Amino acid sequence: MTVIRLNPTERAVRYCKRDNFDLERIRQVLNIVADSIDFRKKVEIVNITLDIDCRRQDSEYNFQSKFILIAGITSNHRRGKTRKGRLSFLFQHLIHEFRHCMQEVIFRKDASDVTYESTNEQEYAESPLEKDANWFETRMWKKAMDLYFNLKTVKIKNANVYHG
Numbered sequence: 708m709t710v711i712r713l714n715p716t717e718r719a720v721r722y723c724k725r726d727n728f729d730l731e732r733i734r735q736v737l738n739i740v741a742d743s744i745d746f747r748k749k750v751e752i753v754n755i756t757l758d759i760d761c762r763r764q765d766s767e768y769n770f771q772s773k774f775i776l777i778a779g780i781t782s783n784h785r786r787g788k789t790r791k792g793r794l795s796f797l798f799q800h801l802i803h804e805f806r807h808c809m810q811e812v813i814f815r816k817d818a819s820d821v822t823y824e825s826t827n828e829q830e831y832a833e834s835p836l837e838k839d840a841n842w843f844e845t846r847m848w849k850k851a852m853d854l855y856f857n858l859k860t861v862k863i864k865n866a867n868v869y870h871g
Contacts, residue, residue, distance in 0.1 A: 708742070708745060708747060708748065708749070708750050708751070709738075709741040709742075709744075709745040709747075709750075709751050709752075709753055709809075709812060709813065710738065710741075710750060710751070710752045710753065711734060711737045711738045711741055711753055711755060712734075712752060712753065712754045712755070713730065713733065713734040713737065713755055713757055714754055714755065714756045714757065715730055715756075715757045715758075716756065716757065716758040716759075718758055718759060718760065719757050719758050719759040719777075722759040722761075722779060723759075726790050726793055726794070727790070728794060728797065729855075729859070732855055732858050732859065733801070733855065735858055736851050736854050736855050736858070737755075737801075737805055739854060740802070740805065740847065740851060741753075741809065744809050744813060745809075745812075745813050747813075751812065753773060753808065753812055754773060755773050755774075755775055755805075755808060756772070756773065756774045756775070757775050757777070757801075758774070758775070758776045758777070759776075759777045759779045759797070760776060760777075760778065760779055761778075761779030761780070762779075763776065763778040763779070764778055765778055766778045766800040766803065766804055767804065768804040768805075768807035768808055770807070770811050770817055770818040771811075771817075771818065773808060773811075775801065775804045775805065775808065776804075777797060777800045777801055777804065778800065780792075780793050780796045780797070794852065794855075795848075795849075795852055798848050798851050798852045798855070799844060799848045801848075801851075802843065802844050802847050802848040802851050803840050803841070803843070803844040803848075804840075806839065806840040806843040806844065806847075807836065807840055810836055810839065810840070816836060
């Protein structure tokens with residue numbers, strides 16, 4: 708069982724606050740996704756640092772440091788016009804990079820399995836780690852986004868107060 712602790716940087720907090728994205732709900736979604744992948748009985752706590760940078764071109768995951776950098780959506784991108792479009796962009800990239808984290812934590816893959824020099828080369832697309840992350844992204848990001856919205860409606864008000 709993998710437990711995800713999401714540690715957003717100040718920049719990620721500002722980005723999410725600006726668009727009213729709930730980082731706690733995003734963490735819950737990642738934990739549910741991790742639960743659907745990991746069936747081990749051993750509990751492993753994974754601290755992931757999340758950063759969002761609108762100046763970057765490519766999102767990335769750094770093996771060993773468990774650092775996810777999401778390239779922020781620019782205002783002139785067609786999906787950047789609406790809040791839901793920006794959220795779907797965030798989830799699409801986050802799920803892809805999160806799969807790389809799960810490759811490291813659960814499947815015990817590491818950076819030595821990466822054989823490409825840049826993300827523009829054909830070697831990048833043919834890498835087994837990228838094939839797996841692309842496969843997972845296409846099947847999971849919409850479900851993760853739906854889960855994000857469903858978690859909002861599931862909240863119980865005043866559950867932290869005793870009503871006896």
